[in-house]
Amino acid sequence: MPLYIVRNDITKMQVDAIVNAANHTLLGGGGVDGAIHLAAGQELLSECRTLGGCETGKAKITAGYNLPARHVIHTVGPVWQGGGQNEKELLASCYRSSMELALERGLESIAFPLISTGAYGYPKDQALRVALGVLEEYVLKYEITVYLVIFDKTSFCLSEELFSRVASYIDDGYAAVREEEEGQRRERQMTALSYVKRAARPKKHDWSILSDSAPTPDGAERELARLLEELDESFSRALLRLIDEKGMTDVQCYKKANVDRKHFAKIRKDEFYRPSKPTVLAFAIALELNLKETEALLKKAGFALSSSSRFDLIVKYFIERGNYNVFEINEALFAFDQSLLGA
Numbered sequence: 001m002p003l004y005i006v007r008n009d010i011t012k013m014q015v016d017a018i019v020n021a022a023n024h025t026l027l028g029g030g031g032v033d034g035a036i037h038l039a040a041g042q043e044l045l046s047e048c049r050t051l052g053g054c055e056t057g058k059a060k061i062t063a064g065y066n067l068p069a070r071h072v073i074h075t076v077g078p079v080w081q082g083g084g085q086n087e088k089e090l091l092a093s094c095y096r097s098s099m100e101l102a103l104e105r106g107l108e109s110i111a112f113p114l115i116s117t118g119a120y121g122y123p124k125d126q127a128l129r130v131a132l133g134v135l136e137e138y139v140l141k142y143e144i145t146v147y148l149v150i151f152d153k154t155s156f157c158l159s160e161e162l163f164s165r166v167a168s169y170i171d172d173g174y175a176a177v178r179e180e181e182e183g184q185r186r187e188r189q190m191t192a193l194s195y196v197k198r199a200a201r202p203k204k205h206d207w208s209i210l211s212d213s214a215p216t217p218d219g220a221e222r223e224l225a226r227l228l229e230e231l232d233e234s235f236s237r238a239l240l241r242l243i244d245e246k247g248m249t250d251v252q253c254y255k256k257a258n259v260d261r262k263h264f265a266k267i268r269k270d271e272f273y274r275p276s277k278p279t280v281l282a283f284a285i286a287l288e289l290n291l292k293e294t295e296a297l298l299k300k301a302g303f304a305l306s307s308s309s310r311f312d313l314i315v316k317y318f319i320e321r322g323n324y325n326v327f328e329i330n331e332a333l334f335a336f337d338q339s340l341l342g343a
């Protein structure tokens with residue numbers, strides 16, 4: 001099932017479980033821990049008292065009480081001490097233990113904060129990579145919907161280097177559009193000028209094309225038939241054809257596209273399904289199409305890549321570099337306040 005990155009207050013999430021970035025005592029604190037206990041009410045603390053604390057990297061589950069979420073999974077992240085005290089493995093273990101607990105209980109949806117990136121000082125971009133690295137594994141393997149909940153934009157940052165590379169790519173893309181528009185404007189002026197000149201000349205008609213004896217060479221007929229065939233192929237027919245051509249299964253494809261099962265079933269059932277552009281591009285990424293193939297698939301759904309759209313430029317950036325990891329692309333899209341692929 002898909003992995004969503006959302007801006008929200010985790011205490012508002014209507015999911016089977018929200019994850020709490022707790023401390024060893026499990027008896028509450030500040031940050032997200034404080035917010036969860038405040039929203040859940042006194043009974044949460046009473047149940048936590050019975051758990052006997054929790055070790056770093058481990059997770060324990062309670063009811064959600066007054067929260068919209070049915071459960072709270074409490075986990076204790078590592079305190080950042082420079083990276084040499086096994087922090088990365090311990091942080092990954094927080095996400096893994098929480099996911100394992102959710103799967104054990106048959107939960108279908110779970111929301112995480114960015115564990116350890118507040119009071120525990122874990123560098124946000126590194127923590128994000130660790131979180132997504134573990135969560136991707138689970139959403140590709142299991143039917144569980146996962147939310148990574150970003151409370152405030154400052155607590156979400158892409159690695160500086162990737163952020164600036166994508167930002168300059170977007171600027172170059174915009175510059176190219178301005179140049180192209182300038183070129184088109186000049187061309188329109190030239191065309192208007194040549195049209196005026198031509199209108200002054202006497203007309204000469206070539207009637208031969210009307211004679212039905214004019215043979216159309218076989219190749220042209222084949223080309224026409226192929227074009228008509230292509231024209232008739234709907235988006236969903238093209239998608240199913242490409243899945244077969246790539247030797248993928250439906251499940252592999254929609255998971256790699258970060259699209260959920262029900263959404264894919266709708267596309268498969270309705271030959272004239274009209275997908276959104278992010279959905280088309282999500283499948284282009286899942287199928288690892290190059291730019292030309294991506295444009296062709298977009299055309300089936302009536303879309304085209306545009307250099308004046310940040311969203312398109314960011315997806316183009318990753319396709320041109322052969323990076324088809326939909327979760328990494330979504331990280332960049334989220335960082336630039338764009339809608340996400342698939343989910």
Ligand code: APR
Nearest residue numbers: 009010021023029030031032033116117118119120151155
């Ligand atoms: N919803 C979602 N995310 C939130 C919320 C919220 N309501 N409140 C804070 N966050 C985010 C912060 O922006 C940060 O990115 O949660 C992330 C984790 O920050 P902390 O809550 O400080 O957790 P952590 O860094 O793991 O430190 C845990 O702090 O609150 C105490 O008792 C807790 O001792 C423990 C320590």
